[in-house]
Amino acid sequence: MGSLLVNAQTNNAKQNVLNETSVVRAEDGNVYPYLVWQKLMSTGKYGLKTRGTKTESGATEYLIFELSEAQKFSYFEKMPKPRLSDSFKEGDDFKGFKATDINGNKIDLREATGKVIVLNFWFINCPPCRQEIPQLNELVAKYKDNPDVVFLAIATDEKYGLQKFLKTTPYDYQVVPNGHNLASKYSVTLYPTHAIIDKNGKVKFSAVGLATNTIHWIKKSIDESLAAN
Numbered sequence: 001m002g003s004l005l006v007n008a009q010t011n012n013a014k015q016n017v018l019n020e021t022s023v024v025r026a027e028d029g030n031v032y033p034y035l036v037w038q039k040l041m042s043t044g045k046y047g048l049k050t051r052g053t054k055t056e057s058g059a060t061e062y063l064i065f066e067l068s069e070a071q072k073f074s075y076f077e078k079m080p081k082p083r084l085s086d087s088f089k090e091g092d093d094f095k096g097f098k099a100t101d102i103n104g105n106k107i108d109l110r111e112a113t114g115k116v117i118v119l120n121f122w123f124i125n126c127p128p129c130r131q132e133i134p135q136l137n138e139l140v141a142k143y144k145d146n147p148d149v150v151f152l153a154i155a156t157d158e159k160y161g162l163q164k165f166l167k168t169t170p171y172d173y174q175v176v177p178n179g180h181n182l183a184s185k186y187s188v189t190l191y192p193t194h195a196i197i198d199k200n201g202k203v204k205f206s207a208v209g210l211a212t213n214t215i216h217w218i219k220k221s222i223d224e225s226l227a228a229n
Contacts, residue, residue, distance in 0.1 A: 023061045025051060037064050042131050044215050047075045076213035087186045088119075088206035096201075097185065099154075099176045102162055106176070107152065114226040115150045116204075117197035118175060118218065121183055123156040124165050126191045130208035133171050135215045140172040142219070148199070149222060154179035185188035194218055198225040 033210055038048045042107050051063040089218040096109030122129035147173040153173035190208040198204040207214050207220035
């Protein structure tokens with residue numbers, strides 16, 4: 001089975017759900033409802049494999065299992081790479097921008113030479129955008145002591161709505177409100193859109209939507225960018 005993919009969202013679009021009829025069992029044989037196993041898979045800590053059994057209708061059943069660190073890397077590497085963004089093509093030069101975050105801090109990515117920039121374009125009513133926030137927060141925590149990694153979330157929502165949302169759903173990226181103009185500047189129409197900019201100002205990786213291995217590729221791209229001369 002390939003990656004569990006939550007389709008990229010457009011504003012006001014309904015979430016397209018994939019594989020909701022698949023039968024997924026735990027180690028003890030119990031069947032997980034779709035929303036339960038999807039949530040487990042979205043953590044990036046579990047894998048799916050064929051169980052060797054079939055349903056009464058003849059459909060393949062799957063087993064969900066917790067991954068070791070080595071298994072995670074191998075499992076996610078074997079999956080298809082997340083869908084690339086047309087807005088940020090790998091190898092292209094990144095032309096930075098100026099912005100102000102939700103706390104009034106000024107940002108100028110035109111002066112971010114030597115930094116690895118981790119961008120996320122999102123909005124509150126985007127299901128996969130909300131779903132990936134806990135994993136993105138874990139990612140921020142991994143690099144909290146590295147000043148060369150900058151995490152920036154460009155939200156299309158207004159400041160007031162974001163402040164209300166963030167009170168109940170903490171998001172540890174530096175959040176920029178009212179990001180419609182920035183999304184338009186880069187022709188971003190699918191959400192979430194991720195882009196990793198390396199220390200030389202070039203696009204290292206990009207993705208739209210949320211696949212099981214999206215966070216794996218973001219982390220891998222950050223590490224490779226930091227290691228490069």
